[in-house]
Amino acid sequence: MHDDAGDVERPDGAVATPREPRDGAASAGRPATGNGTGRARYAFLGPEGTFTEAALLQVTDPTEAELVPCLDVITALDLVRRGEADFAVVPIENSVEGGVNATLDSLATGAPLVIVGEMLVPITFFLVAREGMTLEHVRRISTHPHAWAQCRGWVAEHIPGAVHVPATSTAAAAALLATDQDAPGFDAALVSPLSAEKYGLQVLDTGAADNPHAVTRFILVARPGYVPEPTGADKTTLMVHLPDNEAGALLSMLEQFATRGVNLSRIESRPIGDSLGRYSFSIDAEGHIAEERVQATLIGLHRVCPTVRFLGSYPRADGHRPHVRPGTYDADFRAAREWVSRLLAGLAV
Numbered sequence: 545m546h547d548d549a550g551d552v553e554r555p556d557g558a559v560a561t562p563r564e565p566r567d568g569a570a571s572a573g574r575p576a577t578g579n580g581t582g583r584a585r586y587a588f589l590g591p592e593g594t595f596t597e598a599a600l601l602q603v604t605d606p607t608e609a610e611l612v613p614c615l616d617v618i619t620a621l622d623l624v625r626r627g628e629a630d631f632a633v634v635p636i637e638n639s640v641e642g643g644v645n646a647t648l649d650s651l652a653t654g655a656p657l658v659i660v661g662e663m664l665v666p667i668t669f670f671l672v673a674r675e676g677m678t679l680e681h682v683r684r685i686s687t688h689p690h691a692w693a694q695c696r697g698w699v700a701e702h703i704p705g706a707v708h709v710p711a712t713s714t715a716a717a718a719a720l721l722a723t724d725q726d727a728p729g730f731d732a733a734l735v736s737p738l739s740a741e742k743y744g745l746q747v748l749d750t751g752a753a754d755n756p757h758a759v760t761r762f763i764l765v766a767r768p769g770y771v772p773e774p775t776g777a778d779k780t781t782l783m784v785h786l787p788d789n790e791a792g793a794l795l796s797m798l799e800q801f802a803t804r805g806v807n808l809s810r811i812e813s814r815p816i817g818d819s820l821g822r823y824s825f826s827i828d829a830e831g832h833i834a835e836e837r838v839q840a841t842l843i844g845l846h847r848v849c850p851t852v853r854f855l856g857s858y859p860r861a862d863g864h865r866p867h868v869r870p871g872t873y874d875a876d877f878r879a880a881r882e883w884v885s886r887l888l889a890g891l892a893v
């Protein structure tokens with residue numbers, strides 16, 4: 545059933561021993577890093593002032609690390625793949641707009657990467673413009689498409705008829721507004737409070753959002769070879785393919801989690817891209833690969849799914865500890881295995 549085309553982290557293999565963090569950051573813990581300077585290199589969706597930068601500052605001290613702003617998420621992840629950065633910080637999920645497809649698709653394909661930490665950033669948008677501009681004159685607003693999706697209702701209500709001019713990030717729109725005096729192609733931008741200040745722009749509104757409680761989840765990504773230690777409040781991220789044209793294939797996949805008492809905190813489908821109707825599933829499960837019930841789930845998935853990509857076990861940013869169902873504790877699995885061993889040895893019935 546299973547295609548071992550480099551996409552599988554076998555659950556029966558040893559869990560890598562976490563090494564000591566070197567540069568004082570991440571609660572996620574980290575492998576030894578740096579480009580010979582001992583300073584870890586972090587690629588992130590730039591330029592300065594993005595929400596992604598705010599997430600990055602949660603896990604590292606910028607005076608002790610090298611920050612590498614990138615034009616987009618894929619560039620940031622590829623820098624890690626090529627060894628030109630030690631980590632990437634990228635958005636993966638927003639509470640209003642959902643999954644960040646570029647991140648999900650890049651992690652699902654290409655050279656494997658693993659998630660070693662996650663960060664939550666509350667999202668507040670400022671509408672900014674150059675000095676002298678007023679709300680009545682705003683017609684074209686630039687921002688990142690994910691940001692626009694979180695503000696379009698507000699814009700329709702407060703600036704009817706204004707259109708979206710897509711930018712590579714919220715801060716990229718702010719930078720253009722601040723520096724390209726002649727023709728930025730738009731009159732205002734929806735940006736982070738940090739960008740409004742950093743780029744010296746006039747703030748037209750401080751609450752430009754459809755949902756004032758929006759939160760974006762960011763991930764800290766590294767090359768495989770390191771699994772942060774279990775904390776008791778962890779997540780495991782996976783990408784799986786289902787067998788083609790098999791009735792109940794989705795149910796069989798989900799049963800692997802359900803029968804071992806592993807709760808899912810996110811599941812979404814993404815087109816595989818090679819033909820219509822072929823989808824991969826991106827999944828966040830509660831628990832750590834070091835835990836027996838998660839390992840048993842991975843073994844089950846390996847048996848029923850043609851592709852399983854392990855994308856990391858890492859501490860949850862919200863510290864939420866899963867409810868462990870009786871019969872699915874590590875001790876329960878160990879006792880059951882010992883019983884089978886005794887049966888095999890003829891020592892029990």
Ligand SMILES: O=C(O)C(=O)C[C@]1(C(=O)O)C=C[C@@H](O)C=C1
Nearest residue numbers: 594595596635688690713714760
């Ligand atoms: O443009 C930025 O500032 C980003 O960090 C990107 C991004 C995203 O991709 O979702 C991050 C958080 C907000 O939800 C809006 C945009």
